[in-house]
Amino acid sequence: MGTRRITIGIAAMLMFGALGLMASGTLQAQSKRASTSAHSGGSLLVERHRVAIKRGPSGKYKLRGMAVKGSRLPIYESKEGDGCSGDVWYRVYEEGWVCGNGVTLIEDAPAAIEQPPMENDAVTPWPYAFIKETAIEYQWSSHGWVEETREIFKGFGFGVEKRVSIDGEKYFKTPEGKLIPTYAARVSGRVSTFQGVPVSRDQQWPVGWVNSQEAWAYQEPAEQKEQRVRKLSRYDFFAVQGQVDVKKKHFYQLSDGLWVSGKDVRVTTNATRPEGIADDERWIDVDVNQQIVTAYVGDEPVYATMVSTGRYGASKTVRGQFRIWVKVAAIAMDNTDEEEELDSDSEVIEPTEERKLYSLQDVPWTQFFHENYALHAVYWHNKFGNRKSHGCVNMAPADAEWFYRWTAPSVPAGWWSVYSTANDKGTMVRVR
DSSP, X not given: OOOBOOOOOTTOOOOHHHHHHTOXXXXXXXXXXXXXXXXXXXXXXXXXXXXXXXXXXXXXSOEEEEXXXXXXXXXXXXXXXXXXXXXXXXXXXXXEEEEGGXXXXXXXXXXXXXXXXXXXXXXSSSOEEEEOSOEEEEEEOTTSSEEEEEEEOTTEXXXXXXXEEETTEEEEEOTXXXXXXXXXXXXXXXXXXXXXXXXXXXXXXXXXXEOOTTOXXXXXXXXXXXXXXXXXXXXXXXXXXXXXXXXXXEEEEOTTSOEEEGGGXXXXXXXXXXXXXXXXOEEXXXXXXXXXXXXXXXXXXXXXXXOBOBOSGGGOOOOEEEEOOEEEEEEEEEOOSOOOOOOTTSXXXXXXXXXXOOEEEEEEEEEEEETTEEEEEOSSOOOTXXXXXXXXXXXXXXXXXXXXXXXXXOOOTTEEEXXXXXXXXXXXXXXX
């Protein structure tokens, strides 16, 4: 593919080990977005699928992140240290050291592409497909032939990097290099194109979106057929001009003077800045009641959108104040322990009776803020503005990317994941 630059929550089965083993804000991506360092001493070419970056020059340090194959990393200094064949560690970032055994020193200048790579006009990093019948997943073996890895079932979703043909058999190749027979899966055409809005100081506030398929604009604040003027479409955006309660029902006034019922919309609310957040500090407010997430700088909202948080009971989204502790370009999430029937509007197919499971691979722009609760994109539903997830904060792809680029810690070009540190704290996420 060319280059450019979902939820399932409490039961998301983060697979923390995968972060180690596998492992800022614009809505318009650029072709082959690359970052080049001014360092003139050559660079380190990553030649493995993923290479670990530690917080210090020793294998004893915690992970700082993961770099992807093909990236040329800058070199700021080198030191000897244990846990590395050859004992040479290179500093490639603040609190970021890579073992020389996983990279090659070259003369070319540092350069790398933001991850996950995106085509110019794409909504997601890859097209996504879903298993429609039980199949076998394969991979290339170390001996140079295709070997089985596992059996996969209905409800399994994955990114499609490309299609390949091997010995006359056709496969989807995933971003992780797995091979899935094309006969067993279908490519989805239902990825949501919804996205929120940037907010400026001169923007009318609050703002909202229509969240019903049966919403009407009324001449007066009353839900009466004779007052209907025009039908509204779901996801229609509006700036609130006024609001009033009539007989215990809430109404919002639109820019053309018409009114819409509060039950048919989602509207932003003014959030109080958390204690300890500076005037110029970025933070995120998650309004579970309205199903809206707003990005703030101090007291100023700068971006707002509708999301889908967790449902109730065990799927309830955690409340409180947290900081992003790791960001991952894309990761696998699954729901292997729940026996829950998925609704008919979901792109995920109901699993077989004997299995009752599904798995969603290559979930892009994932930001974990508390244990396995995360903000992330979804490619399997279009229910934003309504509780839908298993605990995480589901975002439309364009919104998830915007927040991923906007928050701290920043993800260096060429890195698949990055962890926050005491000196590089993650952005605060307040869930209320």
